[in-house]
Amino acid sequence: MEEKPQRPGPKRSLSATRIVDAAMELFDGESPSIRGVAAHLGVRPNTLYTYLPDRAALERALVDRLLAEADPDLLLGRKGWRKRVEDYACALRGVLLGRRGAAALLHTAPMDGPTAALVGERLLAIFVAAGLAPDDAARATYVVIVHVLGSATLTAADLNGRGEEAVVAERMAIQMDAQYFPLTAATWPVVARWNTEDQFRWSLQVLLVGCAGSA
Amino acid sequence: MEEKPQRPGPKRSLSATRIVDAAMELFDGESPSIRGVAAHLGVRPNTLYTYLPDRAALERALVDRLLAEADPDLLLGRKGWRKRVEDYACALRGVLLGRRGAAALLHTAPMDGPTAALVGERLLAIFVAAGLAPDDAARATYVVIVHVLGSATLTAADLNGRGEEAVVAERMAIQMDAQYFPLTAATWPVVARWNTEDQFRWSLQVLLVGCAGSA
DNA sequence: TCCTATCTCTGTACGGCGTGCAATATTGCA
DNA sequence: TGCAATATTGCACGCCGTACAGAGATAGGA
Numbered sequence: 001m002e003e004k005p006q007r008p009g010p011k012r013s014l015s016a017t018r019i020v021d022a023a024m025e026l027f028d029g030e031s032p033s034i035r036g037v038a039a040h041l042g043v044r045p046n047t048l049y050t051y052l053p054d055r056a057a058l059e060r061a062l063v064d065r066l067l068a069e070a071d072p073d074l075l076l077g078r079k080g081w082r083k084r085v086e087d088y089a090c091a092l093r094g095v096l097l098g099r100r101g102a103a104a105l106l107h108t109a110p111m112d113g114p115t116a117a118l119v120g121e122r123l124l125a126i127f128v129a130a131g132l133a134p135d136d137a138a139r140a141t142y143v144v145i146v147h148v149l150g151s152a153t154l155t156a157a158d159l160n161g162r163g164e165e166a167v168v169a170e171r172m173a174i175q176m177d178a179q180y181f182p183l184t185a186a187t188w189p190v191v192a193r194w195n196t197e198d199q200f201r202w203s204l205q206v207l208l209v210g211c212a213g214s215a
Numbered sequence: 216m217e218e219k220p221q222r223p224g225p226k227r228s229l230s231a232t233r234i235v236d237a238a239m240e241l242f243d244g245e246s247p248s249i250r251g252v253a254a255h256l257g258v259r260p261n262t263l264y265t266y267l268p269d270r271a272a273l274e275r276a277l278v279d280r281l282l283a284e285a286d287p288d289l290l291l292g293r294k295g296w297r298k299r300v301e302d303y304a305c306a307l308r309g310v311l312l313g314r315r316g317a318a319a320l321l322h323t324a325p326m327d328g329p330t331a332a333l334v335g336e337r338l339l340a341i342f343v344a345a346g347l348a349p350d351d352a353a354r355a356t357y358v359v360i361v362h363v364l365g366s367a368t369l370t371a372a373d374l375n376g377r378g379e380e381a382v383v384a385e386r387m388a389i390q391m392d393a394q395y396f397p398l399t400a401a402t403w404p405v406v407a408r409w410n411t412e413d414q415f416r417w418s419l420q421v422l423l424v425g426c427a428g429s430a
Numbered sequence: 431t432c433c434t435a436t437c438t439c440t441g442t443a444c445g446g447c448g449t450g451c452a453a454t455a456t457t458g459c460a
Numbered sequence: 461t462g463c464a465a466t467a468t469t470g471c472a473c474g475c476c477g478t479a480c481a482g483a484g485a486t487a488g489g490a
Binding site for chain 3: 010011033034035045046047054
């Protein structure tokens, strides 16, 4: 199991895994930078380039770590398929909102890691089991992914580290001009809660109903 | 109409508008930086701070410019409401994909400009006219916004300046392991086209159907 | 007309970022 | 023991946003 250094040269003091670990630890508060992670590991920045080709590689690794923090097994089980998707989506949303800048990362780096593949496959299976043709199931999967990531990113930008209720309160304090934007003004209590988990669940259900209807 | 300098001091050589103009011109190819825009205007970087408090302000202004490039009047007219939403959404998608980094900007800077308010109000009106209760119309509006921005951002990251067909071809060349990911492998021709306008339109319709069903 | 308060723009600088390159120190193998 | 391969470092470059002090331009008041 252990890799033996068959090659000459000094022992490695780090590993890609340890670097990603350190980056995850630093993730609270600031977005991880090469220099920051290196400092956290007590090492010069360029040392990391022995293990990673560039910053983008660190970001890709972080993306898969983040994805793995939301348990994909939530997509399995005996509950109704809509409930399972909702549970997993909420878990993933929680992960993305839990660390500042996490949601933005997901949009930057491509999601081609093993966890992403697993989640995709399971979503596909759910939609096929729900009666969709495979091709439609694939499209529906994309709809769900887009919604979770898109919503989480917008919400993360809006929260910016604050609590959900604080943001809602701040929004509620804004007065929309009822003359030019009557409907916006009239529905402001709802609009102010756009970036809440309630709205997230509502959107998701609407979405899933639409997908199911396309069978 | 013209602002007269009632105050002492030299004439201004620029204006916030001209700075945003310059930033928009530079937008093709690289994301606009304070230093880049200043160089484009033949001026030292700090000069911009006479007109803008910081870089975030430039980004906010750019967001509204970008939004304004997709004609909000597409949401009006005599066509069916779903068609109108689709036309506008596709136009906005085109704008966001037309300039590199534009989609990411939308997620970074808050959308509180006048154009965003106008679009929100018109979407609300469409959903209300379609029979939704005002509160549900507000939620549906959010669903549409999330989808357009989320999808455009994912697609922009995937395209990365290349053409749609080039990306599809590249994806098609990937072989998914049919043992571990049988459904993904089976639907690969569809999955490979996730970031296309076709898929975008399909998703949007599914979404709108779901919203309409929630009336 | 000159003075002075005010405003714009510049020079310079700081601290941060990612990362390339040459040198150094460490190791395994012949 | 020496050689070749390798990890880590010091240094440097070119970006970035932006703070601060000073120089020059301009208006109103004397």
